[in-house]
Amino acid sequence: MILAVLFCIGDIDSALSTSTGYPFMEIFLQATNSVAGSAAMAAIITVLALCATVGLLASTSRMFWSFSRDRGLPGWRTLQKVFSTTQPFKSRSTNNLLQVNVRTSVPIWSVAATTVISCLLALINIGSVTAFNNIVSLAVVGLFTSYLLASGLLLYRRCTNTIKLSSESPIDLVNAPNAPLVWGPWRFRGFFGIVNNTFTCIYLTVILLFSLWPPATPVDASTMNYSSLMLGAVLIFSVAYYVLYARKEFQGPVLETQRPNFSDST
Amino acid sequence: MSILGFSCTVLITWEATLILFLSGFQNGGPAGVIYGFLLVWFGTLSVFATLSELVSMAPTSGGQYHWVSMLAPPSSSKFLSYITGWLTVGGWQAAVASGGFLTGTLFQGLIALTVPNYQPKSWHGTLLFWAVIFFAVFVNTVISNLLPKFEGLILILHILGFFAIMVPLVVLGEHGNASNVFTLFLNGGGWPTQGISFFVGLLGNVFAFIGADGAYHVSNCLPNPIPWAALTMT
Numbered sequence: 001m002i003l004a005v006l007f008c009i010g011d012i013d014s015a016l017s018t019s020t021g022y023p024f025m026e027i028f029l030q031a032t033n034s035v036a037g038s039a040a041m042a043a044i045i046t047v048l049a050l051c052a053t054v055g056l057l058a059s060t061s062r063m064f065w066s067f068s069r070d071r072g073l074p075g076w077r078t079l080q081k082v083f084s085t086t087q088p089f090k091s092r093s094t095n096n097l098l099q100v101n102v103r104t105s106v107p108i109w110s111v112a113a114t115t116v117i118s119c120l121l122a123l124i125n126i127g128s129v130t131a132f133n134n135i136v137s138l139a140v141v142g143l144f145t146s147y148l149l150a151s152g153l154l155l156y157r158r159c160t161n162t163i164k165l166s167s168e169s170p171i172d173l174v175n176a177p178n179a180p181l182v183w184g185p186w187r188f189r190g191f192f193g194i195v196n197n198t199f200t201c202i203y204l205t206v207i208l209l210f211s212l213w214p215p216a217t218p219v220d221a222s223t224m225n226y227s228s229l230m231l232g233a234v235l236i237f238s239v240a241y242y243v244l245y246a247r248k249e250f251q252g253p254v255l256e257t258q259r260p261n262f263s264d265s266t
Numbered sequence: 267m268s269i270l271g272f273s274c275t276v277l278i279t280w281e282a283t284l285i286l287f288l289s290g291f292q293n294g295g296p297a298g299v300i301y302g303f304l305l306v307w308f309g310t311l312s313v314f315a316t317l318s319e320l321v322s323m324a325p326t327s328g329g330q331y332h333w334v335s336m337l338a339p340p341s342s343s344k345f346l347s348y349i350t351g352w353l354t355v356g357g358w359q360a361a362v363a364s365g366g367f368l369t370g371t372l373f374q375g376l377i378a379l380t381v382p383n384y385q386p387k388s389w390h391g392t393l394l395f396w397a398v399i400f401f402a403v404f405v406n407t408v409i410s411n412l413l414p415k416f417e418g419l420i421l422i423l424h425i426l427g428f429f430a431i432m433v434p435l436v437v438l439g440e441h442g443n444a445s446n447v448f449t450l451f452l453n454g455g456g457w458p459t460q461g462i463s464f465f466v467g468l469l470g471n472v473f474a475f476i477g478a479d480g481a482y483h484v485s486n487c488l489p490n491p492i493p494w495a496a497l498t499m500t
Contacts, residue, residue, distance in 0.1 A: 025379050031435050031438050033438070037434065050401065051416075053366050053398055053401075055417070056358070057399070060355075063327075067328065070328065114362055115400075118359070118395075122363070122366065125391055125395065126388050126389045126392050132367060137469070139473070140469065146334075146357065147313055149350050153337035154316065175336050181336065183319075184324070186319065186322035199309075200309075204313065213466045235352075247344075252335045253328050253331060253332040253335055
């Protein structure tokens, strides 16, 4: 797709300075010479982007829900409530811990929280597009930092050989804080696993580093990339909140997994 | 099926590369966009593989902060897990906001495309953003039972739409020449070297692939994550 578009760029300058704000619309227009045709093509993308937002909201509200169930967020008592159309909670046959069933229950307060925060963030756009763009890049920075922490620790455990095969660990409680670690049914074995894991960490580090750079030089206050500031703000806030309050509330994740019922395939 | 649809529609890879085309084009140029896409594709696959190993060890809706808490040394487990939780929540929250923002301004772009004398204002963008978010809330709450079907439907649109756009472009458009496309690097940001410019321009491609962990949070029963991942990302 990207190839097709790159081949069809006619007049680059007019594409980049298009009044629509999106060069691809101008490229469509140049390629098809028809406003109706390119509007239809652009509408497909717009509808898909709309649906992606639906999915993003679903994911985010589940993330809010999960973290407040573990007492990580302020107001977790409310945020963890779910609204269900059939039964209040579904308990799994394997364990009796509460589990939201995506098809029947909606973490209604988490959805509300996500919505309100998003709508407030949208107000920033009126004042400054730059400030808003930094929230966009916070998505990359925040998520990639969390990936990097998890993958980095996995690499450390992998190299120190702390993760055992399921059959080697006689204890029932595994893969929880202070419990033995066992591999799941799916993994890369041996050397290739280390290579892949190392590549993951390097890739994440490189991208993280460059996502903090502004898009163009010379840089002034209005074109600066403030995502390092945003990242710092989230970090400082969460550390402060942890030290002052959450240290007592947050007890680590609720145990969701008991020993999985699988045999090692080796 | 609906999880595949879900992953596809959250990632919306090919659509997003178009939407975010500008940043890669300014820093990197056509060749930069292509090789950047390949690099990011490969990198994301690797990240996905690593996360899949983790999801296979502990399939939880919490994801990253759960994994960090089980992998970190006991003394810092709670603290690191807490910070990771915040980063994930913050990152996802920002992703929703960016999704709403991009969609809102896409609508604005459509209006600008079809109504010749429309003057875009940034508060229009904000209002459209709100409309988009409320639509998302509506789907997620009022008709949440239909969500899996909805995702399946979108998957079809995702695939058909690809051809619906590709074919007119290829058939009707004038084609540039291949050497330009594959070798033309641009350094629109005015960076000291082309290499820096390339890496700075990667961000658009990176953002197109963001949200890879979304499926993990929504469903905690992905049987065999890697083939799914590879499928989603094409």
